Amino acid sequence: MTDVIVQAKGLAKRFPVGGSTFRKPRLLHAVDGVDLTVNEGETFAIVGESGCGKSTLARLLMRLLTPTEGQITIDGRDMSTVTGPDLRALRRDVQFIFQDPFSSLNPRLSVARLVGEPLEAHRPEMRAADRRSEVARLLRQVGLRPEHMDRYPHEFSGGQRQRIGIARALASGPKVLIGDEPVSALDVSVQAQVVNLLSDLRDQLGLTLIVIAHDLAVIRQMSDRVAVMYLGRIVETGPTDAIFDHPRHPYTRALLSAIPGPEGGTEKLALSGETPSPMDPPSGCHFRTRCPFAESRCADGRPPLEETGTGTSVACIRWREIAPDDAEPPAPAPRTQGAMQRFDMYRRALAAQDKKNDTRQEVTK
Numbered sequence: 001m002t003d004v005i006v007q008a009k010g011l012a013k014r015f016p017v018g019g020s021t022f023r024k025p026r027l028l029h030a031v032d033g034v035d036l037t038v039n040e041g042e043t044f045a046i047v048g049e050s051g052c053g054k055s056t057l058a059r060l061l062m063r064l065l066t067p068t069e070g071q072i073t074i075d076g077r078d079m080s081t082v083t084g085p086d087l088r089a090l091r092r093d094v095q096f097i098f099q100d101p102f103s104s105l106n107p108r109l110s111v112a113r114l115v116g117e118p119l120e121a122h123r124p125e126m127r128a129a130d131r132r133s134e135v136a137r138l139l140r141q142v143g144l145r146p147e148h149m150d151r152y153p154h155e156f157s158g159g160q161r162q163r164i165g166i167a168r169a170l171a172s173g174p175k176v177l178i179g180d181e182p183v184s185a186l187d188v189s190v191q192a193q194v195v196n197l198l199s200d201l202r203d204q205l206g207l208t209l210i211v212i213a214h215d216l217a218v219i220r221q222m223s224d225r226v227a228v229m230y231l232g233r234i235v236e237t238g239p240t241d242a243i244f245d246h247p248r249h250p251y252t253r254a255l256l257s258a259i260p261g262p263e264g265g266t267e268k269l270a271l272s273g274e275t276p277s278p279m280d281p282p283s284g285c286h287f288r289t290r291c292p293f294a295e296s297r298c299a300d301g302r303p304p305l306e307e308t309g310t311g312t313s314v315a316c317i318r319w320r321e322i323a324p325d326d327a328e329p330p331a332p333a334p335r336t337q338g339a340m341q342r343f344d345m346y347r348r349a350l351a352a353q354d355k356k357n358d359t360r361q362e363v364t365k
């Protein structure tokens, strides 16, 4: 039996926008009724186009935002509306890795202070000398040299700064790490190193990772399960391999077909029109206005997430007709191999670099 660590039920966040003394604000449906279950020790990925609500969902799970509706359970405790000490306990258990290692670290603080701060907050009883050795241990854990703890963020490369951010996140001894695009600001060669570091830390420390990424190669490389979001809703979810090999939802199929191939080109499953505004989403299925398979009944009601029998769930009333079980894998499948090849390339580059770094892990200016 796997243990559930993070669970969301009917989670919604609506932002009021454009209100004034004379006018009621309109509501922007950033997250629109999300159910999800994350198992202890797994890497769960959230993917979807910019603006579909990924960051809002992550902030809800961290309780940096309070949900408009729905429930969040962390490790069996209802965290939907907690405040004060309970919220502090949640902050210890669920930590965040920021996207941009350049702006997320205060440039005026040394690494010792940056990593020491959360230790001070979460373990105030710790003596200064012990804190220093704990900082050293955390730095080693993320592949940095403890001798560098008195240096400042600008003395480190992007990848190294992201490691500092991860050490900071680990300081409170969290159970869950949430990364909102944790590698997308880094060079491609460095991305694979940080992805590997996160996966190793997960295994060593028994962490659970929730990763938001728009790079499908990163998702395929590191996640066990994935949820695909469109306009605030999960449209398809399941084991990463099953989703990548047999995407059922027309949106997932379009998304996967946009992975660059080995030859560098991209091929898009034709979607008509623009993503509608989350202030005025289409009735019924949110995707129907761009879906090549839409029928009039798709406007009628919200399509439920239905189990497909292959471990995945899909929110499309036509999934059986448009991608039957015995069908050939849909055209996008070979494209995902392109992504895998790209990652094999990263891995080889990484192995070569690791060899070089064995002897000198210098601080780059």
Ligand SMILES: Nc1ncnc2c1ncn2[C@@H]1O[C@H](COP(=O)(O)OP(=O)(O)O)[C@@H](O)[C@H]1O
Pocket (backbone or CB within 6 Å): 015, 016, 017, 028, 029, 030, 048, 049, 050, 051, 052, 053, 054, 055, 056, 057, 278
């Ligand atoms: N604080 C806010 N106030 C109003 N609208 C917001 C706020 N935060 C996010 N949004 C809107 O919610 C939608 C989802 O945003 P976001 O969660 O950042 O998406 P993603 O991370 O997938 O790009 C977007 O339309 C965005 O403009």
Ligand SMILES: [Mg+2]
Pocket (backbone or CB within 6 Å): 051, 054, 055, 056, 180
């Ligand atoms: Mg975002």
